[in-house]
Amino acid sequence: MNQDSTGDLTPFSIDLTFEEARRRAxxxxxxxxxxxxxxxxQGEDEAYALLYSGLDAExxxxxxxxxxxxxxxxxxxGRAASH
Known part of the structure; x- marks a missing residue:
């Protein structure tokens, strides 16, 4: 016998907006x-430039x-790969 037990569940909710603001703070x-x-x-830009500097032709x-x-x-x- 398949009985619906959803009536026994306790509702649960969380405000993700508040939690995200708290996390960022x-x-x-x-x-x-x-x-x-x-x-x-600026440091990230310098590191990126250094990482790809001095490449040979290939x-x-x-x-x-x-x-x-x-x-x-x-x-x-604001570089980011598109894939």
């Missing part, structure tokens, strides 16, 4: 007062192909 607190987002982004060809395919991000601001 905790992240900012953990970063501390001396965290400089502009300096962090490496550059593969890099360009991967950027074109959206596998690697290009040089544009």
């Amino acid at each position: 905790e992240v900012v607190t953990a970063l501390g007062p001396h965290w400089d987002p502009r300096a962090a982004l 490496q550059q060809r593969v890099y360009d192909m991967l950027v074109e395919a959206g596998v690697l991000p290009g040089e544009e601001p």
Whole structure:
């Protein structure tokens, strides 16, 4: 016999908007007062440029192909791969 037992369930809900705001506040607190987002982004840009500097011709060809395919991000601001 198949009996519907959904009447025995207790409703549960959570406000994800509030939880996300709380999580973000905790992240900012953990970063501390001396965290400089502009300096962090500049450091990331410098590291990215260094990572792909000095490529030989074949490496550059593969890099360009991967950027074109959206596998690697290009040089544009806010870079992110599209795939």
